[in-house]
Amino acid sequence: MTLQVEGMTCTGCEQRVSKVLRRLDGVREATADHRTGQVRVRFDPIVTDRAVLETQIETAGYQVTDDQQGGSR
Numbered sequence: 001m002t003l004q005v006e007g008m009t010c011t012g013c014e015q016r017v018s019k020v021l022r023r024l025d026g027v028r029e030a031t032a033d034h035r036t037g038q039v040r041v042r043f044d045p046i047v048t049d050r051a052v053l054e055t056q057i058e059t060a061g062y063q064v065t066d067d068q069q070g071g072s073r
């Protein structure tokens, strides 16, 4: 899944976002790119879901701007 995230301005932001996601149960891999604002996440949908990931990203201080997949909002 790819999330569109606003507010990442440097590699430090990429690391912060990917770190909070990787820490979650069920997340296998998370890679952020501040230039495109995209965060790619591989996760187990039985263990976690998109809403949990979005909450973590927003708690870390960034905005998830795309909602085309999942309709969790």
Ligand SMILES: [Cu+2]
Binding pocket: 008, 009, 010, 011, 012, 013, 014
């Ligand atoms: Cu930054």
